[in-house]
Amino acid sequence: MRLEGKTALITASGSGMGRAAALRFAEEGATVLVADIKREAAEETVRAITDAGGKARAFVVDVNDLDALKEVADAVARDYGALHVLYNHAGIPGAAGIDITAADWERAVNINMRSGFFLTAYLADALRRAGGASVIFTSSVTGLVGSPYSPLYSLTKGGLLALTRSLALHLAADKVRVNAICPGSVDTPMLPQFFSRTAPEDMERQRAQFFAQIPLGRPSQPEEIAEVALFLASDASSYITGVALPVDGGYSAK
Numbered sequence: 001m002r003l004e005g006k007t008a009l010i011t012a013s014g015s016g017m018g019r020a021a022a023l024r025f026a027e028e029g030a031t032v033l034v035a036d037i038k039r040e041a042a043e044e045t046v047r048a049i050t051d052a053g054g055k056a057r058a059f060v061v062d063v064n065d066l067d068a069l070k071e072v073a074d075a076v077a078r079d080y081g082a083l084h085v086l087y088n089h090a091g092i093p094g095a096a097g098i099d100i101t102a103a104d105w106e107r108a109v110n111i112n113m114r115s116g117f118f119l120t121a122y123l124a125d126a127l128r129r130a131g132g133a134s135v136i137f138t139s140s141v142t143g144l145v146g147s148p149y150s151p152l153y154s155l156t157k158g159g160l161l162a163l164t165r166s167l168a169l170h171l172a173a174d175k176v177r178v179n180a181i182c183p184g185s186v187d188t189p190m191l192p193q194f195f196s197r198t199a200p201e202d203m204e205r206q207r208a209q210f211f212a213q214i215p216l217g218r219p220s221q222p223e224e225i226a227e228v229a230l231f232l233a234s235d236a237s238s239y240i241t242g243v244a245l246p247v248d249g250g251y252s253a254k
Contacts, residue, residue: 001028001029002028002029002230002234002235002236003025003028003029003030003084003085003230003233003234004028004029004030005029006029006030006031006084006085006130007030007031007033007076007080007082007083007084007085008025008030008031008032008033008083008084008085008086008087008233009032009033009035009059009072009076009083009085009086009087009123010022010025010032010033010034010035010085010087010089011035011036011061011063011087011088011089011090011115011116011119012035012036012037012063012089012090012091013032013034013035013036013042013045013087013089014034014036014037014038014040014041014042014044014045015036015041015045015188016186016188016222017089017138017183017186017188017222017225017226018036018087018089018090019041019045019048019222020221020222020223020225020226021087021089021222021225021226021229021230022034022045022049022056023045023048023049023052023226024223024226024227024229024230025085025229025230025233026049026052026054026055026056027052027054028230028234030054030055030084030085030233031055031056031057031080032049032054032055032056032057033056033057033059033076033080034046034049034056034057034058034059035058035059035060035061035063035072035090036058036059036060036061037060037061037062037063038060039058039060042058042059042060043058045058046058059072059075063090063111063115063119064107064110064111064115066114066118069115069118069119069122070118070122072119073119073122073123073126074122076123076126077123077125077126080126081126081129082126082127082129082130082131082133083123083126083127083129083130083133084127084130084132084133084134084233085133085134085135085136085233086119086120086123086127086133086134086135086136087135087136087138087229087233088115088116088119088120088135088136088137088138089136089138090111090112090115090116090138091111091112091138091156091157092107092108092111092112093150093153094107094108094112094150094152094153094156095108095150095152096149096150097149097150097151098151098152100152104152105152108152108153108156109155109156112153112156112157112159112160113156113159113160113163116137116160116163117163120135120167120178124171124174124176127171127174127176128171128174128175128176130175130176131175132175132176132235132238133175133176133177134176134177134178134179134232134233134234134237135167135171135176135177135178135179136178136179136180136181136229136232136233137160137163137164137178137179137180137181138160138180138181138183139157139158139160139161139164139180139181139182139244140153140154140157140182140183140184141182141183141184141246141248141251141252142154142157142158143156143157143158143159143160143161143180143182143244144158144161144182144244144246144252145251145252146158157182160180161180161182161244164178164179164180164242164243164244165242168241168242169242172241177232177237177238177240177241178241178242179232179237179240179241179242179243179244179245180243180244180245181225181228181229181232181245181247182244182245182246182247182248182252183220183225183247183248184214184219184220184246184247184248184249184251184252185210185211185214185219185220185248185249186219186220186221186222186225187219187220187221187222188222213251213254214248214249214250214251215249215250215251215253215254216249216250217249218249219249220247220248220249224247225247228245228247232245
């Protein structure tokens with residue numbers, strides 16, 4: 001029960017890695033605030049938690065909408081007072097290559113970077129009131145080593161690492177730790193999108209070729225990322241802040 005008595009908000013927790021983290025946090029005693037753009041997905045995660053005896057609440061929010069994010073932050077502050085864990089997980093693959101539109105650019109930057117920045121800012125007082133809180137960002141291995149397929153995705157995920165370090169310094173005196181997880185390939189519903197942007201008909205070959213470059217030889221499972229998120233959310237990582245932690249099967253070690 002490493003998160004007993006704590007409240008955790010996770011964006012994009014209706015499926016994939018976000019849902020796995022929500023379920024894991026609830027198992028460890030947290031009240032989990034499940035935020036997702038899809039109502040049915042958020043409510044499914046909440047049902048899974050409550051059916052197992054945990055505590056959860058659904059929020060339907062488009063992280064591209066700053067007013068909607070502010071409403072969620074205000075509700076959290078009003079109804080819970082303090083927030084112990086903020087997991088800024090929401091993100092999209094974005095457009096591949098460099099022949100993209102301004103709208104492609106804006107959407108990727110807004111969802112992958114802007115949303116986490118502003119939600120953290122909106123919830124800063126609630127995090128301070130926790131007397132010891134954790135903020136987690138989902139970056140990517142491509143924020144560390146770059147992607148030949150999607151420079152825009154690498155840009156946004158690399159930017160999150162600079163944000164992580166800066167926020168860690170900015171909030172340290174308030175006992176708020178800030179860290180980033182850098183997954184490699186994860187077996188989630190979003191994974192095929194990464195391989196279908198350039199040549200959909202060649203997706204399976206691209207997948208096999210990419211997995212062959214991973215020293216451990218396979219993509220990770222959402223539950224493996226959730227365990228790392230739990231570590232960063234809990235007091236087990238109480239002296240860790242400003243860190244980008246690769247969870248990539250050794251891909252970035254090459």
